[in-house]
Amino acid sequence: MLQTAFQRYINNFRGFSREVWILAIITFINRAGTMVLPFLSKYLKEDLHFSYSEVGWIMVCFGVGSMLGSWLGGKLSDKIGFYKIMIFSLFTSGLLFFVIQFITSFIGLCISMFVIMVVADMFRPAMFVSLGAYAKPENRTRALTLVRLAINLGFAAGPALGGLIIMNIGYRGLFWADGMTCIVAIVIFWLMVKEKKKTAFRDAAHPGDVLTHSVFKDKPFWIFLTTCLITGILFFQLFTTIPLYHREQFNLSEFETGLLLTLNGVLVFFCEMAIVGYVERKNINKIKIVSFGSLFMAISMFLMLINTWAGILIIMMLFMTFAEMFAFPFSNSVALSRAPKGHEGRYMAIYTMSFSLAHILSAKTGMEIIERYGYQANWFFMGMLGILGAILGIWVYRLIQNEYKTL
Incomplete structure (x- = not known):
């Protein structure tokens, strides 16, 4: 076995x-x-x-x-x-x-x-x-x-x-x-x-390749990018507000915070390729998986509202890690599959820009909320943002299914 x-x-x-x-x-x-x-x-x-x-x-x-x-x-x-x-x-x-x-x-x-x-x-x-x-x-x-x-x-x-x-x-x-x-x-x-x-693989015969003249006219892609932006904002909390919360709420050392981040890295190393292989073999829709990723990130943020037991940080990290494995490899693939021949670079540029923007917004938004309203308000806000990301993901899925029907 x-x-x-x-x-x-x-x-x-x-x-x-x-x-x-x-x-x-x-x-x-x-x-x-x-x-x-x-x-x-x-x-x-x-x-x-x-x-x-x-x-x-x-x-x-x-x-x-x-x-x-x-x-x-x-x-x-x-x-x-x-x-x-x-x-x-x-x-x-x-x-x-x-x-x-x-x-x-x-x-x-x-x-x-x-x-x-x-x-x-x-x-x-x-x-x-x-x-x-x-x-x-x-x-x-x-x-x-x-x-x-x-x-x-x-x-x-x-x-x-x-x-x-x-x-x-x-x-x-x-x-x-x-x-x-x-x-x-x-x-x-x-x-x-x-x-x-x-890049010879790009043609209309491949599922998911929708030929469009301009990236700015591709409505499903921009809604999908908003989901990517949201998952980025939530994920980057791991490197901005969460290490500070570990020290202030639970008095964790840098080493203990490092161990939690190592747990994330080890799980990704051993599980992500297996998850991707399974999704590919079963031909599960990738946009649905990204939406699940956003939902799991929301759950990880809501778990942080439990602030009396340090063990919740391990459970939160498990949800966040699986969310990362659902959201990031498949969002890469979806973005690339939307690009018509000759426009791949433009699509991937805007996709990677969404994560650069998420990096800026994640730290600034999180720190401002914490300074004004405290950590609990930040976790609740981030959790609701994750729910919004999942809803947008399902909307994109339906829009693209309708595109196939009209082809």
Whole structure:
């Protein structure tokens, strides 16, 4: 029985092209090297001695740069191809990381953080488009999941390595490490993957491919994006308000909060590919799964209203982790499947921008509600937002079903 389950799990990793595996490997290298991000606010506050307000503004510049970079990356992927954008983005951002360590003024860091994120986040939509080009249509969601696993593994390794570098070399070592991993990752990609000009899998014969002239006229896509934005806002509470709540309400140490986040990473690593494989085999509608993800996130937020028993934090993390596994890999796939031929980059750009916006809104909204009304009001608000996301998801499902009837 155990052997059969293990074999089925391993089978989820079969059938990928060589290029997809290389994309996963370079994503892991790149994300493991993203050591600056978890320590950025700490570096700005403790090493450069900026005020909380100044740190906040630098992070806003960071988020706005990320949004613009996502849009540019998608638009340029359609114009000149994802391959060139990926190489430019990682190589140039690697060089910029070397330079940014020498910038220490407030205005200088606002500008440099904006610029580096514009360049760095051009990579994301281009990488999603490349998966569309290098993965077979039937493997597309699993290929996206494989890359998400690489991202999660990279993020698990990165902070630990970053902490060791800070202890031994100092914060400047992070910038050198981040820059080097960007350059190493893209050199491996350039040497081992050849440019593919056409994304041949896109045609009207494939279910879910609705040919439309402009992304701005695709009503179901924009409603679906609102669901994605909501799931992003709720998920990013894990990295903004929830660690503060752990300390203030339950007096948890950083290590205990870290263990809860590790539980999230371990579950994603072992369960996500199996869930995706099951949904693909049973041909379950992906928009329905994303809606369930939003509902599970809402439940995880409502569970936080129980504030007298610390064990609820583990149950909350279980719901949040399964919500993440339902929402994120399948929303990637839905967004890519909506894009007509030649517009994949634009669609994936707007999709990735929704998460950049969620990152900005999640921290700002959560902190404002907590400051004015307290933690309980924030959990209730976020829970209701999750319910709204699930309702919008069901609406999108019905709109798309009606599209098929009229085809």
